[in-house]
Amino acid sequence: MMATDETTRKLEEMVNSIYSMLSSGEIPEISMPSRSKENIVLDPMLSVWRYGDSTVTRSGKAVDGAEYMVKVLYMVDFIREMLKESKSSTLREMYYISEGWNLGKFATQDESNLMAEDLEVLSSLLREDFKLRPEENGASIMGDITIEERTRKGEFKKINCRDDVGDGGYGIPYSVEEDKLRIKDVNAKFILAIETGGMFDRLVENGFDESNNCLLVHLKGQPARSTRRLLKRINEEHNLPVYVFTDGDPWSFRIYASIAYGAIKTAHISHYLAVPTAEYIGITASDILNYKLPTDDLSDKDIAALNAELKDPRFQSEQWRDEIETMLSIGKKAEQQALAKYGLNYVTSTYLPEKLSDLTGFM
């Protein structure tokens, strides 16, 4: 995290470059790395995917480019004001506030969210530096880890994420940086990151965290930044391996990829969010066959997503290509909870122990 005045200085620097172009009679423009699937490359040092060298330039010559610049300027101004007044806002609040920005008004919240990320890329700062935060998304953690969270009263409160919380676990806050969350004590051997709430609840009920001495993290679908950041911190600071347990469908593969390799949208901060050593437990396409799981047919959208993954640079390893091609050839997908076919305890007594002991062979 940057100090507030440092953040302001960096943002003003950006504005100044536009101003100087205008005052020297040049058509203003903004360049930044292209944030597309085609422009992510593997960082060999960090083993995460980040943006490559191709850039996008938005020029004041065109209406789109000029509108973009107007919006960037309004957003920068808004952030500056918040920093000055020590306020913060959610991304959604900012979207609504932009109603009053006249020419800088956003058409959709997707547009404003994307621009907040663009601003991170442009300024090499983090959204947290801008005092912009997402909504709470309900991701949670359960297991023997003790943290201190700075509450709204400004005091640090100590919480053990197994003993001090209910069965829902400890709710992961929007920021898990040191000034908000300190990791005090971890008594576990690994982290199991779970896609669906149903499976998380099953593992909690079966006491999997205690019997296997691990931390259970509910990803709640595609994990939010803070969830990924927390995985990264525990992984780095306490050397816990991360295992990802999802449904067996193309979207789950993407969940894993965003944890292990970094997401395309946030490739500028992959080094800060991704856990390159995270491993995928399943459900794999081979699990569908080996465990004879109940399945659904792949929809047209699923098939399109799998085909897109075949072209995604992050899925080019032989294992992934095999998995994706197998899924395409059987034309089926399965949910985590399909394991219940063999009884409620099957996942904890048989499936997970088998998969965890196999792991060295997969990936």
Added chain:
Amino acid sequence: MLFAYGTSMPPRKATISEFREASISEFFEKNRHILGFDSPQKSLFMIVKEALDNSLDACEEHGILPEVKVSLEKIEGDEFVVSVEDNGPGIERKQVPNVFGKLLYGSRFHSFKQSRGQQGIGITAAILYGQITTARPSQVKTRRKEDDVAYDFVLGINVKENKADIHSEKPVIWDKPHGTLISIPAKGKYQVGKQSILEYMRECAVANPNATLTLVDPDGKSYEIQRVTDVLSKPAIGIKPHPLGLELGDISSMAKNTASSDVLHFLKDDFNRISDKVAEEILSSSGLSGNKKPSELSLQDIKKLSEAFKSVKLMPPPTDCLSPLGSEFIKKGLKSVYEENHPSHYGKPVSRPITVYNGNPFSVEAGIVYGGDLPNDQPVRVVRFANKVPLLYQPGACAITKAISEMDWRQYGFDQKGGQGIPYGPAIIFVHVYGIRIPFTSESKEALANVDAITAEISLCLRSLGRGVKSFLGKKDKRAKIYEKFRLVNTLIPEIGRKASEILGKEVPNLESVISKIANVVFVTEQFRKVADGVEIDMKIINYTRKNISMNLIADPPTGDYEGPDLKWEVKELEPASEFTVTFSLKGKIPDYPGTNYYFTGIDPVRVQGAEPLPADFGTETVSIIETEGEE
């Protein structure tokens, strides 16, 4: 060949005398559908159509601006009285029994002439239909301007002898100086909506913008469609039949009825384009003697004549005998009837030169209205006309529908699945095919037969309409782009400058050089807003170049009514970065104003955006080769 007139039906084998021997009533009963009386709904419609077509024909022929009132009165159950009253020339008293009481009478029987009505069968068939279904006679009241009184007939049809059965006839006082009223009792069903009498009259108004048409429906509700022009339509001219346009039966009946005493004169006098020399050629080719009496020609002789017609070189028939609607009528007709949809574009009507099919001249004219409130997601509406008569039935069988369906409209900005079928878009397409003996699929004349020569002409008209829509859409697009560019330099770039300076707490930089880098031109642009009675337009000329400019500008609003000083401005020495602004307003219902056309003179065209160089023919009615011929 009685029923072959104007149709492409195979020639009937029956002769007139055979026909007369059979019971006409029985024949009619069996063949109702051929004449269009095939359902209760359609029967009332057919009666109105026959009478109205005749009224409009008569008015046109006599140079009268038509005023026709149609009323339907419910008697009991499914019995109605259909009355049609016109201000036409009236009918001579002694002709009334012939005109209304005799199938196959009619002054047009032997004339070759473009007309709306059936060839001497329609109105009598309507009276006969009434007589068969209600056992009651019809009433005819008529007065010519040279007569002091009107004559009021009650008449039916003597089906055995094919003549009028006059129940009563009396002179009466009628305050109308001239005109005809016919009332026919008939069984039927009154229908509203598509294929209804009102729809027919509305479409009649499109083709006859100089007519005032009134309908009083069985509930007493009245609809009046007022004329929008006082211009008379040009009457069609009767010509002698061209030899190549005749069936054997036609020639045979001409030979029986001719005033010529020998075949040579029969050929020379009764046909078009047969000169002395050609007549001799025909005689020698057919081996017939020129001295023979025409009435003595056998069927074999007629066949020889017909073969001989094909073997000699004949000039095509004259083409000045037709009566097109003309682009003014089409424009006015479409505007008066479809204005309620507030179209944003009235296509320039197109007319094809007259061509000859089977020895008969014909032509096609067409128009289109586009945009406004017309639905975007529906098939375009097609309004078909033949000889100024709307065709409401059997669209699927019609050559006009076929020509539209076979054209790829996607290239003109319409939606069309796979490039065929009726296209989708906010448009009404108007097509009028007119000529002498144009071919229909049946005697009820509801659909034009698919004849290549005609379909090809229709297609050429449609293409031209399509191009018009495309260029309209293109202009609209271009205007939108110009406006965007204007917004860029006029609003967005200054806003970037203002906001950046505000954040940095610096002076707003001078943006002139950036702006002239982006757009080194003079912009002509407008913004308009809807007001209660029309639109208000703010027009701006802004000089983004680095020199003073001078120019003349003319505004040409494509729709709405403008009153006030001419929309012409002279701009002198407009300085860089300064603007010239004018506001003017257009009256009328204009829900979708397409933007004004701006034209300039006196400045290098490459330095202007948002206006076009003034065309050399601006202000004169645009003339092109596809414009209607023979208009006043």
